[in-house]
Amino acid sequence: MDALDVARWQFGVTTVYHFLFVPLTIGLSVLVAILQTLWHRTGNERYLKLTKFYGKLFLINFAMGVVTGIVQEFQFGMNWSDYSRFVGDIFGAPLAIEALVAFFLESTFIGLWIFGWDRLPKRAHLASIWAAAIGTNLSAYFILAANSFMQNPVGYRINPDTGRAELTDFVAVLTNKVALITFPHTLAGSFLVAGSLVVTVGLWHVMRNRGSADAGAYRFATKFGSWVVLVSATLVVITGDIQSKTMMQVQPMKMAAAEGLYTTESPASFSVLTVGSLDGSRELFAIKIPYLLSYLGTGDPNGTVHGINDLQAQYASQYGAGSYTPIIPVTYWSFRFMIAFGMAAAAIALLVLWSQRKGRTPTSRWLLRAGLVMPVLPLLANSFGWIFTEMGRQPWIVFGEMLTRDGVSRSVSLTEVLTSFTAFTLIYATLAVIEFKLLVRYARAGVPDLTPDPAIDDSHDDAERPLAFAY
Template structure:
């Protein structure tokens, strides 16, 4: 074990952990805005209750996501200084815009939304949550644009004197074909997570608090969340199909590794299950669907998909001696776990809708157990999706330009990386317990009581700002 290995583990752990909060924040911000819009348009009190209820869960998750995201930037400077030096000119623009525009937009208007209940005009208060939701989604785009440069470098040149990548076309970076398809795919995955949480909490209250005054609100939330899950899962599949075709074009080794495809095939079959040799150089057993991989990768059932061994020989000639294949089992299985967990969440949402048809109240304990597990499934799907995306790019940290081993800090010792890794892991474990307990506590509490408080006797302008929850 050396500093590079630990630095990679640390970045992987902290990144996956941070992304547990990101999709819920992205999706829930929009769903809360939609619920408040429904209350604004109809005046129905149940929509206001649901807005405040899920808004509280959104705020808890948002705060935790901000805290865990700070560590990401810290790692770039500490563990990956050579990488930061190489891509700093490229990443500076999109990440600066993300911080100065998108993050400030969402944080400012979230503050107005939190403290603006009964103080701001209804339309202005509604605009605040929509502005925050737009800021959250814009933030995701700029970060994905930076990440997409690592997958498909565009709009740059290599300075022969400094050896650094220099930005030549900012528009090209923002309109990178990988970013343009990754953004809607990520948003769809985020709505899958947010919709699943809405379903879980609503279903629990429907089945545990039957006959309560707020049953109607919970029933609506359960149906609303289920439809969000079904629609977003469809969009995930559609955008994933486009993403697969672009991936085959710009990162053919990643697609070959995802399918355990060792030799070039035309037409290529989709692997349901592949067992490879111990050295990862050939296929031992495979269960396949003919023509499907060619269609997924190229759009043509008879299209050609390059294999791992042929690409390895090509890259060795192009970039020099070395192993240019990722870890095949990780790439292969993360791709399948990503799809499988997402489809499982959609199947549960369909069962939840079926159980409430024609006003029925679900009673199955198995459905409740499946519903309680529902938010975990898309979270796992998102996590495995990012593991596939980043591990499938290996051994490159910037595809075709910089190997991962060349991006690590040269002056940071193994002991220093282990110390920070251990410290962050302990902190993150503590934050995970806090997040879970807070979400569980407020989810169990249910929708708020909207009975008006007594009118204050002093001047309203002297009242301190306070949460409206």
């Protein structure tokens, strides 16, 4: 083990951990805005209760996401300084816009939304949560644009004097075809996570508090979240299909590694299960669906899909001697886990809707248990999706331009990287416990009581009232 190995592990662990918060923040910001819009248009108090209830869960998650996200950018300077020198002129531009525009937009309007209850006009307050939601989604786009450059470099040139990549077309970077399809795919996955949380909390209260005055609100939340999950799952499939065809164009090795396809086939079958040799050079046993892989990769059931061995020979001829094959078991199984966990969440949402048909109240303990694990499933799907995306690009840190081993900081020792890796892991583990306990605590508390407190004197001017967290 050397500094490169530990640096990769550190970035992988911190990235996956940070992304546990990101999809919930992206999806829940919009869902809370929709709930508040329903209250604004109908005046129905149950929508206001749900807005404040899920809004509190959104704010807890948002705060944790900000804390864990800061570490990501530090690592570019600490552990990946050679990568930062090479591509900083390009990679830094979308990240700078994300911080200066998108994050500023979401954080400012979240503040207005938190402290603006009963202070801002209703329309202005509603606009605040929508502006925060838009900022959250814009933030995701700029970050994905930066990542997409690593997958499919565009809009740049290599300076022969400095050996660095220089930005020549920022519009090309922002409209990278990988970013244009990764963004909607990521959004769909985010709504899958957020909808699952809404279902879980609503279902728990529906089954545990059947006779409560707020049972109708929880029933609505459960159905609302279930439909969000089902629609999102459908969009994940559609955008994933487009993404696979884009991946076939820009990174055919990743597509071959996802399927464990060692030899070029036309037509190519989709591998449900493949067992290969230990060295990853050939297939030993496989269960396949004919023509499906050709369609996923090319849109043509008889299309040609290049195999791992042929692509390895092509890349060795193009880029020089070396291995250009990712770790096949990781890419193969992460791709399948991504699909399986996402579809499992959709299946539970369908069962939840069926259990509440014609006004029925669900009573199955097995359904409740499935509902309680439901948010974990799309989180795992998202995590395995990113593991596949990043591991499938290996050994490149910038595809076709820079190998991962060439991007690590040369002056950072193994001891230094191990120290920071251990510290971050322990801190993140502590934050994970705090996040889980806070979410569980406030989720169990249920929707707030909106009955005015007679002990509060509203006779004074609003300007004299102290600024308070209005939940």
